[in-house]
Amino acid sequence: MARIARYYREYGIRLVRGYLQYVWDDSGRRYVDCNTNHGVAFLGHANPKIVEAVKRQVEELWVAPLNFYTPARERFIEEFSRLLPAGFGVVFLQNTGTEAVEVAVKIAKKVTRRPTIVAFTNSFHGRTMGSLSITWNEKYRKAFEPLYPHVRFGKFNVPHEVDKVVGEDTCCVVVEPIQGEGGVNPATPEFLKALREEATRKGALLIIDEVQTGFGRTGAVWAFQRYGVEPDIFTAGKPVAGGLPIGLAVAREEFGDVFEPGEHGSTFAGNAVVMAAAAAASRLLREEDVPAKAEAMGAELAKALQSINSRLAVRVKGAGLMLGLELRVKADQFIRPLLERGVLALTAGVNTLRFLPPYMITREDVEVVAAAVEQVLRAAEAAGGSPLATAT
Numbered sequence: 001m002a003r004i005a006r007y008y009r010e011y012g013i014r015l016v017r018g019y020l021q022y023v024w025d026d027s028g029r030r031y032v033d034c035n036t037n038h039g040v041a042f043l044g045h046a047n048p049k050i051v052e053a054v055k056r057q058v059e060e061l062w063v064a065p066l067n068f069y070t071p072a073r074e075r076f077i078e079e080f081s082r083l084l085p086a087g088f089g090v091v092f093l094q095n096t097g098t099e100a101v102e103v104a105v106k107i108a109k110k111v112t113r114r115p116t117i118v119a120f121t122n123s124f125h126g127r128t129m130g131s132l133s134i135t136w137n138e139k140y141r142k143a144f145e146p147l148y149p150h151v152r153f154g155k156f157n158v159p160h161e162v163d164k165v166v167g168e169d170t171c172c173v174v175v176e177p178i179q180g181e182g183g184v185n186p187a188t189p190e191f192l193k194a195l196r197e198e199a200t201r202k203g204a205l206l207i208i209d210e211v212q213t214g215f216g217r218t219g220a221v222w223a224f225q226r227y228g229v230e231p232d233i234f235t236a237g238k239p240v241a242g243g244l245p246i247g248l249a250v251a252r253e254e255f256g257d258v259f260e261p262g263e264h265g266s267t268f269a270g271n272a273v274v275m276a277a278a279a280a281a282s283r284l285l286r287e288e289d290v291p292a293k294a295e296a297m298g299a300e301l302a303k304a305l306q307s308i309n310s311r312l313a314v315r316v317k318g319a320g321l322m323l324g325l326e327l328r329v330k331a332d333q334f335i336r337p338l339l340e341r342g343v344l345a346l347t348a349g350v351n352t353l354r355f356l357p358p359y360m361i362t363r364e365d366v367e368v369v370a371a372a373v374e375q376v377l378r379a380a381e382a383a384g385g386s387p388l389a390t391a392t
């Protein structure tokens with residue numbers, strides 16, 4: 001028998017079931033899911049409203065190329081449009097976050113005819129060759145160089161240097177409103193505003209990457225709405241189809257016809273099953289006021305994490321239900337001990353524990369998570385310096 005290629009750390013746990021904010025392993029053990037497959041299951045595992053829509057769709061039609069109209073795509077665009085700020089009239093359908101970034105950059109290149117992409121320190125935009133080129137961390141890029149050569153990295157959250165990196169050669173500036181993989185680092189309002197102004201001044205497009213932040217997680221449908229700064233294009237992915245693979249770029253109306261037939265495409269993009277799931281997810285987001293719930297439970301979780309009594313905890317970062325607990329030590333050593341206490345979590349950067357739970361997480365779940373985190377930090381403290389590799 002072949003085996004699945006290994007390039008992820010394995011925890012030796014076999015997950016067999018997921019329902020809303022919980023997953024279960026094959027021994028019947030339940031976990032509070034603050035990993036949600038890197039933010040995908042934000043609307044919960046097997047959310048009944050999405051399950052129902054998918055079930056109906058799989059009996060009707062699975063795939064149809066973008067050359068044809070389908071009721072599933074029509075329902076999706078109708079529901080999704082209600083989540084879009086005025087002026088964002090065009091959706092480019094893809095299958096993953098990295099593809100969403102790729103198409104956004106392609107639009108910028110075609111519109112401006114310029115070569116250079118500007119990105120920032122600690123950015124993460126994906127792992128295909130284009131998006132990897134604007135992902136900052138050497139760990140992800142080194143083995144695959146040379147990448148796309150026309151990239152300049154500016155310093156994240158340093159507004160007075162923005163004019164030095166954005167030039168007349170720049171097709172687009174790509175930024176996460178809150179850096180996810182890079183450490184749960186929120187952009188400052190001054191920084192995003194400087195990017196908007198400088199991009200406009202130099203004739204470059206501003207692309208805001210909402211693959212991790214978007215679709216309600218930060219307390220607004222789109223995180224940039226918290227800043228009052230509007231991009232020309234934004235990307236989304238992870239939770240938009242409730243758990244099925246999706247990525248998309250949303251552009252201002254004027255960029256809608258940028259590609260000639262044949263210049264862009266993707267076989268699975270906009271397939272009927274994913275569209276049915278994304279239509280149901282978009283509807284649920286609006287009807288249940290998911291962003292407001294994320295804001296409220298995010299405040300509870302942030303408060304609980306802040307009150308953790310450990311000298312290893314530095315501060316809580318993020319917004320809504322995209323939260324990081326910065327530590328004085330490397331964060332990855334705590335993922336396994338947290339699993340042993342019934343909590344799935346993530347790391348971000350080197351020394352941040354990241355929590356991306358579903359919006360229906362309860363106060364009791366928050367208590368479970370915070371108690372588990374406190375226990376693992378205290379256990380590490382009690383063990384004395386030895387097991388603690390100091391973060392660099």
Ligand SMILES: Cc1ncc(COP(=O)(O)O)c(C=O)c1O
Binds near residue numbers: 097098101
């Ligand atoms: C901000 C951001 N952009 C792009 C991506 C890539 O998305 P995907 O893994 O779906 O290709 C990610 C994934 O974590 C992300 O956080």
